[in-house]
Amino acid sequence: MQAGITGLGCICAAGDSLDEIMPALYSANRNPAPSKRVEAGLENLPPVFEIASDLNHINPGNDETRTTLLLLSAVNEALSQSGLEADYLKKKRVGVVIGTTVGSTLNNEPFYRAYRAGKFPDMQPIKRYLTNNPALYIANRYQWDGPAVTIANACSSGTDAVGMAKSWLRGGLCDIVIAGGSDELCRTTYLGFNSLLNTSPEPCRPFDKFRKGLNLGEGAGILIIEKERSAQERGAKILAFVAGYASSGDAYHPTGPHPEGAGLSRAINIALQEANARPEQISFINAHGTSTVDNDKVEGKVIEQIFSDKVPFVSTKAYTGHTLGAAGGIEAVLSVRALLDGQIPATAGFKDFDEECKVAPTTNNTPIKGNMAMSNSLAFGGNNSVLILKAGQ
């Protein structure tokens, strides 16, 4: 059984759809700036990759969270590309697996401030939280009957969602899976990452010697994944396959990576094995590349150890920011599109080689050879997840 990808959807600061996003990436166009929506009492506001729209056009008149609206946008785009229609989907067992961070957390600050102040707030924010669990929301909205799971695995959540989709199809749990991630910018994560001293005061510079940290972002990335045979039977074009997935823990530190990247190395090797691929067969890597000092140093070291300097790699977070639970979904989507486009973008912000990183990301749009991409996600808490995506026939 092969897990075929037949639809892609994405929304992030680089654009509202893939047809907007990819040209922005290939023209190295980005514009991180202080948030217009998230207020913070800080002297210097770290820039973010924020979507300008209030998103109300996506589902007018309803009371969804921003994370849900981002998710809906990406799901609709992906379904449209896949050619799957409502009547067909009703006859199939459709699963939903979505990664998120903000979307799973009850941290409604206005509600909590009112509660603490003894103002006895009403339950609407709690009800909104209870009805906006990302995977359950989508499954209930479309009345799909397959498994519905929200993954809250910090920054690897979206990658883990795609891996779980592959597992569900292989295990016969469903016929089609809606997989990916969605997360909005909010004060909690903005101030939280600022407190950890790993946000950059300037646009992020993945793998650059003088990088100063990450820029947060928001968005959603969704893949429609189905059994190869089912997709072929309905005449759908298979854009790519989920060829390999692995996840491995560092068991080292709650917020920092293992200094030698032990868990990441293991995850890459297991994913390559599952994809039946050798390192030299990988066309490019979409690195986790947060632009924090520790992440890029460890990830660069592992890339150099396994791939030498022969495989080009990019950090698309240079254009999306770090979208946390959505990142893995967005990066899987962008990786598939880059495979189909035959090129990867430059890593905006990278200029100076860092000997500690051992390797340098792309500095120009780079043509790729072959048909396999790897996408890495390293999470808070030490989980490392890796996807290998193979272009369709």
Next chain:
Amino acid sequence: MKASILGIGTVTPLGCGIETLLSGLEGTAQPNIVEHTVETAKGGIALPVYTSAAEGLDRFIPRNKLRRIDRFLQMALLSSFHAIEDSGLNLEDRTRIGIVFGTGYGPLQTSFDFLDTLIDDGDKCASPTLFANSVHNSLVSNVSIALKLQGPCLTLTSFEMTSSSVFSTASAWLEEGKVDYVLTGVGDEYCEVRGYSTILSGSENVSAIKPSAFNDCTYLPGEGFVSFLMGKEKGRKAYGSISSIETGSGNPVKPDHSALFLAANGDRSTGCHYDNLQKGKDLTRLYSPLYGGMPAGQGFDVAIAALSLKDGRLYPSPEVSGAEQKQAEPQIREILHSDSIACLQYDDNGNFGLITLSGKD
């Protein structure tokens, strides 16, 4: 392939360790129910809360480190240590041990503690430690570090569908050969805001969970954590296996079903779905009055099912809880004539997760 349950650890309002759960089932112990006063626009309202504490964690973690660990994480850590200890296994290659936890609400108290730092001290003084521990996967992260588990790590959160997702994932990892063992766990914690929302959702004047009164609101919040060490080893299994997991909507219960444990907990919005079942009353049990109401409650029923299969006994449902059940009386256990037990939980949309355990290979 069936995923065998090799060890169990529990932190519940009955105490810590499966012996305490067994005592609750036998009627010789009662859950720890603490009365909180919830301030509302109508004034203070009493709310009995099923309260757990990770007593004995200092046997595994030095006391000076415990004070930096929040209550929810303490529960997850202790139940995890107990699950591995209960298995009796000497786990060698920890790169081949995965961990998948689930929680309905996540570390609620720590999330609000983090917001407290913003409110009390200003945005510049947000606490990095509280932020790191407020994310849902902080439990998995810290437990994997404490136990040096280096296989895949995953945290799932789908309210009432959480437990079935967790067991499904653990079973898939074993089936696919990704791991040799999986530490599996689910739980939730109580906090003041949860108490406030419980009262506003209709639990005013509730003194006891009456789970079989499906159309009444008798919900009382509970907290705790239950962990399982799962593996594929046939010869070692003490507690039976997960033989199937079904999810969907509607009624999955067949007329000739085996023993059936319902995770109904006095929440009227989910209760109506249990009410629609055609239940074989003699083999249906409801145990939420032992552990309290929480989205991840089904995991505790799985632990009870595993104990029942091990002992070949079916324990009676505790009919009521709280003030109405202060007198501890030994309960009569029935012989379990079935080789399997199904654990069912609904959400308010009528989606179900059905986990079936079998005593056979």
